[in-house]
Amino acid sequence: MAEPSTPAGFRPSRGFRREFRDAVTPRASILMLGVLILELAFVVSYIGAFHSPKPSRIPLAVVAPAQPQARAAVVGKLNGLPGRPLSARPADSLSQARGMVLDRSVQAALVVGPARGPDRLLVASAGGPAGVQSLQSVFHKVNGPGRALTVVDLRPPNPADGRGLSSFYLVVGVIVGGYLASAALAMSYGARPANPHRTAIRLGALAVLSVLSGLGGAIVADSVFGALTGHFWSLWWIAALITFATAAAGMAFQVLLGSAGIAVSVLIFVVLGNPSAGGVYPASLLPPFWRDLGPALPNGAGVTLVRNYSYFGGHDTATAWWVLSAWAVGGVLVGFAASLLGKRRAARADGTT
Template sequence: MAEMSPPPPQDYRPSKGFRREVMDAVTPRASILLLGVLVLELAFIVSYIGAFHSPKPSRVPIAVVAPAGAQAALVGKLNALPGHPLSARSADSVGQARAMVLDRSVEAALVVGPAVGADRLLVATAGGPAGATALQLVFQKADGPRRVVVTDLRAPNPADGRGLSSFYLVVGVIIGGYLASAALAMSFGARPANQHRTLVRLGALAGLSVLSGLGAAIIADLVFDALPRHFWTLWWIAVLITFATAAAGMAFQVLLGPIGIALSVLIFVVLGNPSAGGVYPASLMPPFWRDIGPALPNGAGVTLVRNYSYFGGHDTATAWWVLAAWAVGGVLVGVLASLRRQAKFGVMGPPRAEEGTVG
C-alpha cells in the first residue's frame, strides 16, 4: 500500500505566478512600512554621524583664577578665541574654582601660575574624558609656549573605564521602556480598547519599570562595581527613566496607532542617544544635538546617573523636571486620548481593526 503524502500546511497555497505573488506580497501598506523603515535607517545614520563626526568645543563654561591685574584681560582673551570654544568667568580663589568644577557650575578651571611656570587646568573626567581632552588642546594652543598641567579632580571609578557606564545604563533602560510599550502594542493593539485597558497597561509598564530599575542598579553597582555605593539612587532614577519612556511610547501609540512605535524609535534612539552627552559632552556637539539633548529622557537620565554617581547630585534639578514631565505627560496624554476614543466609539471601544493591532 503506497504511503500517503502529508497534507500541506493550512497556510499553503499554490503559486499564482511570480508577478502576481509580488503584487500580493508587496501591498501598498507593506510598501509604506518599508519606506518608513528606510527613513528611520537613514535618519539614524544622519543623526549619529552628525553628532559625532567632528566634535569640537563650543562655549564650554570654565572658571579662571589669575593674578588680580591680569584676570579680567585673560577672561576677555579666552572668550574672544576664534570659534568661541570657551565661555570663561572669573573665580576668586583656587578653592572656589575647584568647587565650581565639582558642583558642575563649570566644566573646568584654569589656574594661572607665575610669569614663568606652568598653568593648571582643573578638570573632572568622570563628567566625560573627551571634554577634558578637548579643553587641554584648546589651552595648549591659547597659551602658546606655556605648559598646561592637567589636574583631575574626579576621575571615573576604576571599573567604569572611560566613564561611559552612566550612558550605557541609561541606554539600556530607555530601550526597555519603549520596547515594553511596543510589545504590549503588538500583543493587544497599539490603541487600548478602553480607559480601563489604558490604566491596566500603564500599571503593567510601572511594574516593569520597577524591575528594570532594580536590574540596572544590580548590574551597575553589585555585579560590575562600575557605579558603586549608589544602589538605591540608581534604582529609582532608572525606574523613572524607564517609566517616562514607556508612558510616552504608549501615549504616542494611543494618538497615532502603530506609527507611534516608529515615533518612539525616532525620539529615543535616533535623536536621544547621540544627544545624551554620553560619548561626548553637549559642549562638543553641534548646536542641534546640544540643544535637544537636555530636553529628552536620554540626556536627562545621563545627567542624573552621572551627577549622583560622581558629583553628589549637583546640577540635577532640570533633569528631574524633564523626566517628570515626560512621565506625567505620557500618562495624561495616554489617558485623555483613551477617554476621547471611548467617548467616540462607545464603552466597548472601536473594532479590533481600528485599534491599530500590529502583527
Template structure:
C-alpha cells in the same frame, strides 16, 4: 455502447466568456508573479518598509552628523588669576578665539574654581600661577573625558604659544571599573530601550489603542511595575555586580524606574495618538535623536548646534546627566534632568488617560445614536 464511447470523457461546460479552466490556469501562471507580488507586498507593507528606510537613514545621518567632527563650542571654563584685572585679560583673549570654542568667566580664586568644576557649572578651570611658572587646569573626567580633553588640548596650545607650562589636575576621575566614564550612558541606554520596547510589546498584544479606559490604566500600571523591576535590575548590574557605579544603589534604582517609565508612558501616549506609527516616532526621538545627543561619548559642547540644543530635553540626555551627577558630583546640577524625566512620565500618563477617556465617550455616543436609529 462501445468501450471507446464509454471511455471518452464528457466535454467540460464552457465557462462564461468562452475561456476554459485550463486556459485560465495557463493565463494565471503567466500573471502569477504580479499577483504574488501584490499579495506579498501590500500597499501598507510597502509604506511600512519605506518608513523603516527613512528611520534607518535618519539613524545614520544623526550619528554621523553628531560625531563626525567633534569640536568645542562655548565650553564653559572658569579662570582664576592673581588679580581680577589679570583674569579679565585672560578671559577676553580666550573668548575671542576663532569659532568661540570657550566661554570663559572669571572666578575669585583657586577654591572657587575647584568648586565650579565639581558643581558642574564649568567643564574645566584654569588657575594662573602668580609666579608665571606652571598654570593648572582643573578637570573632572568622571563627567565624560572628551570635554576636558578638548579644553586641555586648547589650553596647551595657548600656553605653549606664551612659553608657559601647564599641569592638569583631574579632580574627579571615573571609578576604576567605569572605563572612560561611559557606564552612566550605557545604563540609561539600556533602561530607555526597555521602556519603549515594553510599551510597544504591550501595544502589539492588546492593540495600540486600548478598547477602554480600564485597559489603558492596566497597561500603565504594568509599565510602572516593569519600570520598578527594570530600575532595580540596572542598579544591581551597574553597582554590586560590576562595581562600575558604586555607592548610590537606591538613587540609581529610583532614577532607573523613572527613566523606564518616562520612556514607556510617553511611547504609550504616542501609540494611542498615532497608532503603530507612534512606535516609529518613539524610536526616532529616543534612538535616532536622543542617543547621539545624550552626552555619552561627547558632551553637548563638542557637538553641532542641533544635537547640542536637543540633548538636555530628551530622556537619554537627561538620564545620563542625572546618573553621572548623582554618582560622581553629589547630586549637583540634577534639578533640570529630574524635571525633564518627570515631565515625560507625567505627560505620557495624562495623554494616555485623556485620549482613552475621550475615545470611550465617542464610542458610547456612537452606540447611543445607533440604538436611537434602530
C-alpha cells in the same frame, strides 16, 4: 507506491506577478518605506552628531593674578578665541574654582601660574573624558610650546567605569526597555487601549516593569560590575523613572498614532535621543541641533542624573528631574485623555451619550 502528501498550508505558485502583489502589499510597502526613512535618519543623526566634535563655549572658571585688570584680560582673551570654544568667568580663589568644577557650575578651571611657571587645568573626567581632551587641545594651542600646562583631575571615573561611559549605557539600556515594553503591550492588546480602565491597567504594568528595570540596572552597574558604586538606591529610582517616562511616552504615541507610534518612539529615543544625550561626547562638543535637543529628552536628562549622582553629589540636576517628570506625567495624561476621547466617540456612535 503512495504519493507524497502535500504539506499543510502549501499553495502552488500562481505566477511571479500575482505572487509579488500578494507578498508585497501596499501596506507592506509603506512599512518598508518607513523603515528606510528611520534607517537613514539614524545614519544622519549619529554621523551628524559625532563626525566632527568641536568645543563650543565650554564653561570655564579662571583663577588669575589678584589684580582685577590682569584677571579681566585673561578672561577676555579666552572668551575671544576664534570659534568661541570657551565661556570663561572669573573665580576668586582656588578653593572656589575647585567647588565650581565639582558642583558642575563649570566643566573645568584654569589656574594661571606665575610668569614662567606652569598653568593648572582643574578637570573632572568622570563628567566625560572627551571634554577634557578637547580642553587640553584648546589650551595647548593658546599657550604654545613655551608655557606648560598641568592637568589635575579632581574626579576621575571609577576604575571599573573605563572611559566614564557606564552612565550612558545604563540609560540607553533602560530606555530601550521602556519603549519596547510599551510596544510589546501594543502588539499584544492593540495600540489604543479600549477604555480608561485598560489604560490604567497598562500604565500600572509599565510602572511595575519600571521598578524592576531600575532595580536590575542598579544591580548590574553597582553590584555586578562595580562601575557606578556607592549610590545604589539613587541609581535604582533614577533608572526606574527613566524607564517609566519612556514607556508612558511610548504608550501615548501609540494611543495617538496607532502602530506608527512605535516608529515615533524609535525616532525620538534612539535616532535623536542617544547621540544628543551627552554620553559619548558632552553637549559642549556637539553641533547646535543636538546640543540644544539633548537636555530636553529622557536620554540627556537621564545621563545627567545618573552621572551627577554617581560622581558629583547630585549637583546640577534640577532641570533633568523636571524633564523626566514632564515626560512621565505627559505620557500618563495623554494616554488617559485619548482613551476618554475614544470612549466618548464610541458612546456617540452607539447612540448612548
